[in-house]
Amino acid sequence: MTTTDLPASLIPTLSGQYYTDPAIFALEQSHVFEDMWFCAVRSSDLPTPGSFKKVQVGSESVLVVRSRDGQLRSFLNICRHRGAQICTEESGAVKRAFQCPYHAWTYDLEGKLVAAPNLTKMPDVDRVQYGLVPVALREWLGYAWVCLAKEPPSFEDEVVGEIVERLGSVEAIDHYQLDSLSVGRRITYDVKANWKLIIENFMECYHCATIHPELTEVLPEFADGYAAQFFVGHGAEFGDDVQGFTVDGSEGFDRLPGVEEDQDRRYYAITVKPTVFVNLVPDHVIFHRMFPVSADRTIVECDWLYSHEVVESGRDVTRSVELFHRVNEQDFAACERTQPAMSSRAYANGGVLVPSEHHIGAFHDWLTQRLAR
Ligand code: FES
Numbered sequence: 001m002t003t004t005d006l007p008a009s010l011i012p013t014l015s016g017q018y019y020t021d022p023a024i025f026a027l028e029q030s031h032v033f034e035d036m037w038f039c040a041v042r043s044s045d046l047p048t049p050g051s052f053k054k055v056q057v058g059s060e061s062v063l064v065v066r067s068r069d070g071q072l073r074s075f076l077n078i079c080r081h082r083g084a085q086i087c088t089e090e091s092g093a094v095k096r097a098f099q100c101p102y103h104a105w106t107y108d109l110e111g112k113l114v115a116a117p118n119l120t121k122m123p124d125v126d127r128v129q130y131g132l133v134p135v136a137l138r139e140w141l142g143y144a145w146v147c148l149a150k151e152p153p154s155f156e157d158e159v160v161g162e163i164v165e166r167l168g169s170v171e172a173i174d175h176y177q178l179d180s181l182s183v184g185r186r187i188t189y190d191v192k193a194n195w196k197l198i199i200e201n202f203m204e205c206y207h208c209a210t211i212h213p214e215l216t217e218v219l220p221e222f223a224d225g226y227a228a229q230f231f232v233g234h235g236a237e238f239g240d241d242v243q244g245f246t247v248d249g250s251e252g253f254d255r256l257p258g259v260e261e262d263q264d265r266r267y268y269a270i271t272v273k274p275t276v277f278v279n280l281v282p283d284h285v286i287f288h289r290m291f292p293v294s295a296d297r298t299i300v301e302c303d304w305l306y307s308h309e310v311v312e313s314g315r316d317v318t319r320s321v322e323l324f325h326r327v328n329e330q331d332f333a334a335c336e337r338t339q340p341a342m343s344s345r346a347y348a349n350g351g352v353l354v355p356s357e358h359h360i361g362a363f364h365d366w367l368t369q370r371l372a373r
């Protein structure tokens with residue numbers, strides 16, 4: 001970061017290399033994605049014992065699996081014999097075991113080594129010790145969060161704490177009962193931009209009036225650029241003539257059963273570092289997970305979550321999906337428009353943040369402190 005003699009209104013951003021340098025991205029992999037709780041999969045994507053999903057967490061390939069006892073477990077996707085990747089498919093289901101395609105070492109759904117050619121002739125090989133390497137896993141809000149750190153940080157402080165800091169209490173999100181909601185739509189975006197540009201964009205609303213005509217129609221206070229998500233407990237209010245959080249402001253669905261009066265007709269946006277955004281509206285939840293691929297590419301998976309009844313009944317969710325899908329496309333286009341500039345000499349010392357963006361400076365401080373650990 002630069003410390004130039006900026007006018008008081010402006011504070012510096014990170015310099016351009018933070019968004020382009022593979023060495024910095026590698027540091028982020030080890031100090032951020034592999035060291036924090038990383039939101040990996042929607043639990044309901046693994047419905048039955050043997051269902052699995054492969055997820056890239058930092059530099060590691062991780063398998064998340066539903067075990068025979070119904071619990072989710074996760075392991076490094078690496079065979080303990082000579083290191084072949086166990087699963088190459090993105091997701092799928094096995095009957096009762098994972099078999100390495102190289103020499104056929106076989107692991108049960110709890111990760112234990114259960115079979116291998118000539119294993120009975122090697123009675124000294126401990127089947128747990130030579131099982132798949134386990135990875136810490138917690139389920140919350142209907143998602144499985146994994147952590148590769150040797151000693152995982154407190155989930156309550158690191159993940160729950162971010163929500164509490166924003167909403168004022170954990171009950172405020174409990175009202176939406178995210179773990180009982182169903183995925184009404186999922187859209188995956190391949191964004192040619194650094195993951196931090198996507199976070200920074202999500203953290204400010206200075207751009208809303210310029211690029212989000214539909215969103216500012218529904219949430220008029222977003223038009224002044226100051227409706228930042230950092231005011232504790234503040235939800236942006238729907239416009240007077242707006243009936244629901246839909247692309248044309250037309251009626252949505254019934255309020256989710258737990259959502260309280262003071263949360264009705266309001267939109268709350270929450271950033272859970274490093275890779276999750278949660279958007280709460282009365283009748284649904286929009287949940288973003290980022291999967292950083294390289295310094296200049298990020299996959300974003302976005303789930304639109306509705307009550308089980310809405311999804312089961314086959315009601316048309318198009319108008320409510322369309323609103324945030326447009327917001328996503330507008331935001332990601334802005335990020336992609338910015339990414340090439342990160343390697344320009346014009347951005348060698350970074351850019352500036354205006355007062356309604358100053359809280360992004362705290363994100364930059366957080367990041368540089370983590371990378372310096
Ligand atoms: S590497 Fe997996 S069985 Fe040999």
Ligand SMILES: [Fe+2]
Nearest residue numbers: 201208212331
């Ligand atoms: Fe935006």
